[in-house]
Amino acid sequence: MSSSLQLEQFLPYRLSLLSNMVSRSIAQHYQEKHGLSTTQWRVIAVLRQFSSLTATQLVERTAMDKVAIHRAVRGLIERGLLLRREASNDRRRQWLSLSEEGIALHSQVAPKAIEYEQQLLSCLGDTERAQLEQIISQLTEHASQLEQQWLQETAEPDQGSPSDLPQSSVNIAGE
Amino acid sequence: MSSSLQLEQFLPYRLSLLSNMVSRSIAQHYQEKHGLSTTQWRVIAVLRQFSSLTATQLVERTAMDKVAIHRAVRGLIERGLLLRREASNDRRRQWLSLSEEGIALHSQVAPKAIEYEQQLLSCLGDTERAQLEQIISQLTEHASQLEQQWLQETAEPDQGSPSDLPQSSVNIAGE
DNA sequence: CCATAATAGTTTCAACTGTAACTAACCGCA
């Protein structure tokens, strides 16, 4: 029983700390030097890979919600970093792609991001990196399933069993 | 060279995805069932451990900024979940502690959080869990150092060497 | 075909968040 946790021991909390720190570090760079939000940078990164996507496809690929994508895209278009043209077969859709300037910006920022990743990982050996990759994949997939479950549990409208699954009577947790 | 990354391969992005998923799952529960924000829940969790802390100590222990803590605390006091009394020796400070109701609430939420952590980790073997713990610790410490560095780099007001450390000329990155 | 539903993108609004400024209390040293 690894019950009786403290906040500092609690995996979700530690993950959140780490992730925030990492995000802040990189965001620092592209925000202050290039005036990009995180969402905007993600849009650019994804469009560099896929050349041309619709907003909905961006939503799928970046795991951000459509309002966020909309706003990011609007800002990028205003700055001339993105091009937009209507899809010929469906006038609701519009294809988005990087402009020359967008590509140029990407090639300024991407190396920095990669550099950061390298530096971050430099504290791990090759084996550890492989383990990390593997573990994150597993956790992500599993967490995605759990999210569904927990979402439904919460959504249940009636009494049923408010606190079934009597669980360790213990101490803490965060996040 | 692990250059030429795609967003889905980029560690900071993957970390962010995982962390958000995990946070959302748990937050789901204490937000919808108990009307607690993440910060509020963290405050409760920490105060359950330490019985009595000042706001400043909470800031240190939760890694959230003082305005966030202030607002969380105010909300909790209004709901009668927290007690506040002025420190005798320093009238600026005030000791915060859980009320009976606060403790009761904690004992409703904590098991759920622990249960979630258990479920999440159930997709890993014992070895993997140990590795994960270890790697996260290392990364967190290292990331904390890097954050300082990158912060300074950005803050540098002059030209100096805008892009020293010529790095892989490559492809992508997110976040 | 027309009516209904679904989808893509956009707008609105209210809540949340962080930065910076502010107030009150303490500290230290002359």
Add this chain to the structure above:
DNA sequence: TGCGGTTAGTTACAGTTGAAACTATTATGG
């Protein structure tokens, strides 16, 4: 004692965020 500097907590404000409503267009099925 009293004045600059520091610290604890609070407030104000401006920017960001997400849920839900809305518009325009396309798909469906009777």
